[in-house]
Amino acid sequence: MIWVDTVVQGVLLGGLYALFAAGLSLVFGIMRLVNLAHGDLIVMAAYLILVLVTVLGLPPFLAAAVAAPVMFGIGWVLQKYLLNRTLGSDILPPLLVTFGLSIALQNALLEGFSADSQRLPTGAISTSSLEIGALNIGVLPLLTFASAIAVIIGLNQLFYRTSLGRAFRATSDDPVTASLMGIKPGHVFATATAIAMLVVTLAALYLGMRANFDPNIGPARLIYAFQAVIIGGLGSLWGTLAGGVIIGVSQTIGAAINPEWQILAGHVAFLLVLLVRPRGLFPRAVD
């Protein structure tokens, strides 16, 4: 029974990682931009939600709904006026700029909010759970997992059912030809980052309700998100979910053997997948 519980907890944890990773996957898939500030943007969104909760007295879910359009705007401006200037044949400038952005964000948050641990007030929901047989499944982890699936279904619909999604895919495959067809890659990229920021807001909501956050916690979240994207394969959103679940389950199984192996097991699983499938499990794009 403990093994069933271990796997279930791992799958639910995978939902959180997938949520961290979905925004990264979107941006990475469309414009090959590795956003090293992704974790810090999640933390920034968490602080934005926290401010709305404490200043306006909104419940966290409503506060996240208010924060989402703000983050959408921030993402659009960030991509349009900063990150677009770094894109080109050289992969180094976007890495350096987002790395710098990560440090700047951390220090700005530290200056503004101090190093105190914060958490979004959750009330009873954070500790409540559903009893299924001998298993206790936390309501909050379950919601996190459900949200991750909803986000991925939503993004897939956007990708394959709308003209914006067609523009995303076209720009991803061949920006030059796409722009010959009247698509402005810069504009498409800005929209993609803005949408990624919506997902970031959702990830921030669950991060903030699940445990403490402080200005320095972002980079530690980035690595799992990044691994989930790579395991899943470039441009595949379902792959990102699978990647998150693989890391989550490996971590809980590793921990069940010995807690020393918890984090290591996730990294080992990542390396094993790369060894067998160097391009990830479900790569969409060919590059």
Added chain:
Amino acid sequence: MITRRNLLKTSSAAGFTLAASGLAAPAIAQGAKIRLGYVSPQSGPLAAFSEADQYILNGFANSEVGANFEVIVKDSQSNPNRAADVAGELIVDDEIDMMLVASTPETTNPVTTTCEAEEVPCISTVAPWQPWFIGQQGNPGDPSSWERFYYSYHFFWGLEDIIGVFTAMWNQLDTNKSVGALYPNDGDGNAWGDPVVGFPPVLADQGYTLSDPGRYQNLTDDFSAQINAFKQSNVEIVTGVPIPPDFTTFWTQAKQQGFTPKAASIGKAILFPQAVEALGDTGHNLSSEVWWSPSHPFNSSLTGESSADLAGGFTAATGRQWTQPIGFVHALFEMAADVMGRVTDSGDADAVAEAIAASQLESIVGRIAFDGAGLPPFAAANVAKTPLVGGQWRLRDGGGYDLVIVDNSSAPNIPTGGAMEEIS
């Protein structure tokens, strides 16, 4: 003890007479202020330890004795390398007479090591003495190679005190004596879980069984393995030294999984009220070690203020709840004033170091004397122990938590505010 008079004799008065007698000895610094260097983590993950620094520094500057000192403050940014760098700057560029350093081995150790190498007197605090003393030895694994320091002195408590406090708190409750351990794979976790100097041998002696699933990495997102292990061994007491985000993750998940121990005595993670508030209502009756509180029956040798006055002043000045480092940072400056009041030349490092070793100060954190009381012989020369008691966080009406002292078996002069209660 009479610091003001001695100070006047040694510094201002001497300087004044020299100055009055003309151009006799222009190079002698005795008319000048005594220069103190102070290093603490004012930014970064450890910044909560230093939130009262400005309040304490202002209080010191405005005190009668403080007027004889110039304090040069440096931020370690919670980074050991940076701490060593700024210590070097203070010694070389600012030519300080004495170094003061506070808060966690990550800050105290690099600064102390630098001072010892440069032969600058240094007083340090707010780190258990084992990581401070043993952590600076060339070979921490070989006790026969450990050497004393000649310029570095430290006052705080040690691992043996926290073990005593935690077990005394648990003994107040009716439990099955099954303890679950949450030790991370870091300096603290390895020390607490050490089979020789840590919790395991003491717990075994006192009839407790310990369930220690193993060292986990900091910033772990899932504790189901530990929770399952604790459930299997019928654990009723949880202890450990996790970082705050990890404890929140653990505690929340434990509640989700229906695991509620009778006692949870946690070091580090629930030191500060903000961290307990992050747990919502579920932090009620969590227990932790208490090094200083407003109800400690001690007074400042600098200002005469009681512990309650000092904590109250901080709350009035900042609007924030008192925290434990306040008393110890204040005591650092008490020590500096007391030591400098007993030397004739503040620039004579050997004399200052000797004066530190001879300290007998009744400070706001209790008596500080390097007499080796309660210490093994190797640390006796450099460490002074201050009292440690145990406390529980209690939910306050209208939100927030208060830390109530529930065990004083190792320091009966510190009053308790209640008895240990079970977590429900």
